[in-house]
Amino acid sequence: MNESTIALHELSFVPEGDEVLVGRLDTGSYAVFPADGAQLLRRLTEGMPLDAAAEWYEETFEEAVDVEDFLDTIRELGFVRETGDERAEPAAPVGLRRLGRAAFSAPAWVCYLAVVLLWLLALTRYDGLRPDPSQVFFVKSLLVVQLVITFGQVPLLLAHEGFHILAGRRLGLPTKLRLSNRLTYIVAETETNGLLSVERRKRYLPFLAGMLCDAVVLAGLGLAALAGRHADGSFSTAGRLCLALAFTVVMRIVWQFQLYLRTDLYYVFATALGCYDLHEAAKAVLRNRIWRRLGRPERQVDESGWTAQDRRVGAFYGPFIVLGFCTLAAITVFASIPVTLEYLRIAARALGSGRVDARFWDSALSLLLNAAQVATLIVLARRKRREQRRPLAPAAPGAVTTA
Numbered sequence: 001m002n003e004s005t006i007a008l009h010e011l012s013f014v015p016e017g018d019e020v021l022v023g024r025l026d027t028g029s030y031a032v033f034p035a036d037g038a039q040l041l042r043r044l045t046e047g048m049p050l051d052a053a054a055e056w057y058e059e060t061f062e063e064a065v066d067v068e069d070f071l072d073t074i075r076e077l078g079f080v081r082e083t084g085d086e087r088a089e090p091a092a093p094v095g096l097r098r099l100g101r102a103a104f105s106a107p108a109w110v111c112y113l114a115v116v117l118l119w120l121l122a123l124t125r126y127d128g129l130r131p132d133p134s135q136v137f138f139v140k141s142l143l144v145v146q147l148v149i150t151f152g153q154v155p156l157l158l159a160h161e162g163f164h165i166l167a168g169r170r171l172g173l174p175t176k177l178r179l180s181n182r183l184t185y186i187v188a189e190t191e192t193n194g195l196l197s198v199e200r201r202k203r204y205l206p207f208l209a210g211m212l213c214d215a216v217v218l219a220g221l222g223l224a225a226l227a228g229r230h231a232d233g234s235f236s237t238a239g240r241l242c243l244a245l246a247f248t249v250v251m252r253i254v255w256q257f258q259l260y261l262r263t264d265l266y267y268v269f270a271t272a273l274g275c276y277d278l279h280e281a282a283k284a285v286l287r288n289r290i291w292r293r294l295g296r297p298e299r300q301v302d303e304s305g306w307t308a309q310d311r312r313v314g315a316f317y318g319p320f321i322v323l324g325f326c327t328l329a330a331i332t333v334f335a336s337i338p339v340t341l342e343y344l345r346i347a348a349r350a351l352g353s354g355r356v357d358a359r360f361w362d363s364a365l366s367l368l369l370n371a372a373q374v375a376t377l378i379v380l381a382r383r384k385r386r387e388q389r390r391p392l393a394p395a396a397p398g399a400v401t402t403a
Contacts, residue, residue, distance in 0.1 A: 004049060004050060005044075005047050005048070005049050005050075006044050006050065006071065006080060007080070007081035008041075008044060008045045008074075008079055008080060008081060009024050009026070009027075009078070009080075009081055010024070010025070010026075011024060011041070011079060012025060012194070013038055013041075013042065014196065014197060014198070014199055014200075015035075016032065016200065017274065018034070018035060019032050019033065019035065019038075019307075020032070020033050020034075020037075020038035021033075021276070022041060023196055023197060024078065024079065025194040027078055028194075029077050029078045029079070030196050030276070032307050036057070036060075036061050037070070039060075040053060040056075040057050040065065040070065041074065044074075050067050050071070051067075053067060054067045094169050094172050096165070096169045097170060097172060099166060100166035100167065100168075100169040100170030100171075101170050103163070103166045103167075104166070104167065104170060104205065104209075112212065112216050115216055115219045115220055116219045118219070119222045119223055120219075122222060122223065122226055123222070126226060126229075128233070128235065128243075129222050129225065129226060129243070131243075131246065131247050131250040132247070133247065133334070133335055133339045133342070135240070135243040135244050135246070135247045136247055136339050136342075137244075137342060137343075137346070138237070138243065138244040139237065139240070140346075140359075141362050142343065142346055142347060142363050142366040143362045143363075143366045143369070144362075145366075146369060146370070148241065148244070148245075149244060149245070149248060152244075153248055156217055156245065156248070156252075159213050159217060160210040160213050160214055161177050161189070161190045162213070163209035163210050163213035164190035164192070164209050164210050165177065165190055167205045167206040167209035168190070168195065168206050170205075171195075171206070173192055173194045173195060173197075173198070173206075174192075174194070175190055175191065176190070176191050177189070190210075192206055196276075200271060200274075203267075204268060204271065207264050207265075207267045207268050207271065208264060208268060210264055211253060211264055211265075214249050214252055214253050215253070217249055218246050218250060218253070221242040221243070221245055221249065222242070222246055224238075224239070224242045225240070225242040225243045226239070227239075228242075247335075251331060251335055254327060255327075255331070257323065257324065257327040258324040258325075258328055259320045259321060259323055259327075260321045260324040260325060262279055266278075266279065273309070273313045274309045274313075275309055275310045275313050275314075276306075276307060276310060277306055277310055278310055278313055278314060278317060280306070281303070281306040281307075281310035281311055281313075281314035282313075282317040282318070283314075284301050284303055284306070284314070285311060285314040285317075286318065287299075287300070287301065288300040288301060288303065346363070347363040347366065347367060350362065350363040351363050351364065
């Protein structure tokens with residue numbers, strides 16, 4: 001007889017249809033359990049001895065359970081408090097929770113909607129407000145344009161991530177900000193620990209809060225540019241600056257549709273479809289499909305590490321990945337290439353004029369700064385590639401990262 005009890009860490013239980021998402025908030029270890037397994041785990045967390053839990057399970061579900069095997073599973077997940085494990089200290093109160101509630105209160109939503117609607121109305125009346133790549137060059141100096149666009153985005157990015165943080169703090173979840181790089185992008189990311197510990201309907205706002213901020217900022221910049229419009233219909237320097245920054249905000253919104261990356265919209269899709277690791281499951285299903293068609297079954301990976309829903313959705317997630325690459329192509333064709341060509345045209349005119357004047361040095365320094373940025377991105381991309389080659393222990397997603 002095994003009448004011993006098992007010491008378990010504090011766990012969260014979130015019903016997800018016929019299954020239950022169980023996890024530890026302090027470590028971010030989560031796993032999907034069938035409803036009967038989750039009930040058994042609850043009994044163990046309440047201090048029920050192993051043998052008594054096995055008897056309860058057999059009486060309730062009319063089938064036997066291998067408690068020792070079940071114990072091995074939850075031990076691998078880190079749910080069991082091993083000898084020497086320190087008891088987690090009570091979590092400190094999450095700061096900014098009141099501000100988070102205010103930021104997404106009914107009056108705040110009315111203000112956000114009013115700003116966006118006013119901007120949309122202005123778009124129908126003033127063509128110059130519509131986003132256009134030419135708006136980036138709001139002054140003749142390439143160096144000024146580059147510095148303003150680069151550093152002017154910092155407060156806008158912080159506002160974007162700040163909304164993610166406030167949406168998480170509103171739910172009482174700890175959040176933190178970090179910098180990372182994806183492919184050739186340097187991005188700011190908000191890591192929301194424990195987001196999977198709240199019910200599914202409450203996760204959407206933390207995911208979409210950044211895009212909400214971008215929409216309001218875009219509308220605000222457009223209205224600010226309109227306020228500085230001259231009598232002849234032209235925009236002031238401050239107005240052109242607002243339009244230049246507004247164009248970068250548009251690109252950031254469109255960037256979220258690159259669903260082959262873990263963007264904010266990716267998490268919305270995955271949550272709505274009832275998935276937990278759709279990105280990796282879709283890639284695994286696609287790779288296995290390719291290896292099967294090539295007659296190389298030994299190269300296939302075990303798909304049992306993902307839920308049935310992840311595998312089911314991953315089987316037809318391909319079109320969404322294609323949509324992501326189409327978004328990248330659209331950004332390249334309609335934004336990156338026009339801006340780059342105009343930049344090179346202005347720089348070539350200044351450098352090829354035969355005069356070593358202010359325009360010459362302005363363009364030369366701008367090109368040098370661009371070269372330094374590209375070199376930095378290459379170094380960061382190589383470092384990240386080396387880190388990704390290191391073997392990592394499999395872990396269930398616990399801290400959701402939005403960018």
